[in-house]
Amino acid sequence: MKKIFSLAAGTATLLGVVMAGNAMANTTLENIREKGHLQCGVTSGLPGFSQPDDKGNWTGIDVDTCRAVAAAIFGDASKAQFTPLTAKERFTALQSGEIDMLSRNTTWTLTRDASLGLNFAGVNYYDGQGFLVSRELGVSDATELDGATACIQAGTTTELNMADYFRTHGMEFNALVFDTSEQTVQGFAAGRCDVLTSDRSQLAALRSKLTDPNSAVILPTIISKEPLGPVVRQGDDQWFNIVKWTLFTQVNAEELGITSANVDEMKSSDNPSIQRLLGTDGDMGEKLGLSADFGYNIIKEVGNYGEMYNRNVGPGTPLDLERGLNALWTEGGIMYAPPVR
Amino acid sequence: MSETTSQITPARAKPWNDPRVRSLVFQLVAIAGVMWGGWTLVDNTLANMEARGISTGFGFLEQSAGFGIIMSLIPYEATDSYGRTFWVGLLNTLLVSGLGIVAATLLGFMIGVARLSSNWLIAKLSLAYIEIIRNIPLLLQIFFWYFAVLRNLPSPRQSVELGGLFFLNNRGFYLPDPIALPGFGWVELALAIAIASVIALRIWAKRRQQATGQIFPTGKVSLAILVTLPVLAFLATGAPLDWTVPELRGFNFRGGITIIPELAALWVALSLYTASFIAEIVRSGILSVSKGQTEAARALGLRQGLTLRLVVIPQAMRVIIPPLTSQYLNLVKNSSLATAIGYPDLVSVFMGTTLNQTGQAVEVVAMTMAVYLTISLLISFVMNLYNRAVALKER
């Protein structure tokens, strides 16, 4: 019942905003400045991506992506506020204007980009779908999973990939679909499913939530492409550009060797790329409707892409994920940003 | 004097002064206003959604869904359409609601009667049941039945089995699936005949009792007819029935019928919860029948059971039916909590996955609301018919 109401309420807001929408002349940026904070949609708790700590402070790579945007607008990363959303609720929340941007391990697909009235503003993590199985099952490859029952989260690309993969491999499966990742993990831990399937990075996060993380293994098989990134509403290109270029700024900064630690020294660098990025030369900020030093603020407050990665999901964190695809293009990965000029 | 009065017919009121015309006009204006408002709302929304690049319309119902559903009463594959996921979800909602209504009613009546028992222990136990169950949130009870039970069941490889036919494990309860072979139609025919003759027998027995006062043992005879006729037909046609027996292959059992734990947990939780409310309704219904009725029945020599069945309950029904109807409606709506434990009901499948994969929130939510409204109105309608049948007939 609660779900009906929350969804119905979401739709009602959607209706409301959609109707009132045209009268609202303000741009998203103006609205955010007026409110004094950026409202950002995240998960209800996924270690490494977006998770509140015991003091209620949100941490994670998706959270940092939002905080970087807040730093670009306000020069203050703490001006980002977070709304936890399940996979099912996320797009309605963005469409209805409840949040300004969605940064919730969301896969960029054609349907989402073209039919929801939304735009993907880039990729902050290149992922792929994998399988988590209990160690005692003795499975070493996904092709041995014929007839398995899988715990899946509702409203994800995971649900669709799963069906495609099993069908193309001529295997049978049962999909047990839960609302939140918490319930999905519980179902798996209670032995209701043979496998838990999700994006591989998230499997690492969910595995760390098990009472004995070693009782389960992540299979090497990757069955899909899951480029995860921030999303904004369609129809406000300035806002779209701000979110997009905040992420590009972080990637470019890593490439140029600018970090939160050395950004102040870098201000006096005579490399023109660095000067443009930090706003000591040119009017890059103005073109986006931001202050000239927005790039400096992002790096000073949140850091470059590599810092953000290592802090939240990289080697040494509980998720312990190698850079892999997410390394810079100069270092064997595919993280690549257009130039700031 | 009388002449003049008869000739003066009161001047016909002008239509705008006639209260009946006025009220009709006002009502028409109100209806038109509401309809115009609704239409503007829909039209405006659709136009604005279009302008914002959000897809609209019901075309998505024909596209292929591409996701799996764990339980379906009709054949369903991931390649079927979104429209079909609607029916799969709807049937699953109806299944758990129907099962829940039956179980909650039986249990509720039993506990309601037990609550009034003169046996101290039984009365207090019923009281405890009612007070505990109806004061714990339903969602918690669903989780309890789901996770508490699930954790204690063995894995498929260590299933509890019964004669190699029935298996119980944390994936569900597996039982053999009957397959009708040619010739089984005769058995179905025999069953139909048996049912018809039982109905005829009941009518006859009632007439006879009213005419002569003799009581015919309808219960026992009906049962005998219902069992013997189909069994004889079954044997005569050479037992035209085959079974697929569930067997362990790979991870899970395949073949046979599966009752998934999600269905069982939801059914148990909904039934127990609703039964506690029904019990109170039954109790108040019975108490509303004046004591004199019972005393009179006993004085006529009716035993306690018969007094309850023939005198008290029929009168109590008049008080019971209206609130019972709303309990049924609650149960149907509460069944949407299914989504919390992954039972694929309408809200979970259609308003969950389908909505999310297509993004067509307005259409999907509207369809889902229409379904719940229809089910509720149907239940109310049927219960009102029943209520009219049992209501006090002033003669």
Ligand SMILES: N[C@@H](CCC(=O)N[C@@H](CS)C(=O)NCC(=O)O)C(=O)O
């Ligand atoms: N990338 C996929 C899956 C995203 C997703 O929702 N993953 C789950 C992991 S099981 C999650 O993050 N759940 C956290 C939550 O619901 O709060 C998509 O965009 O559809």
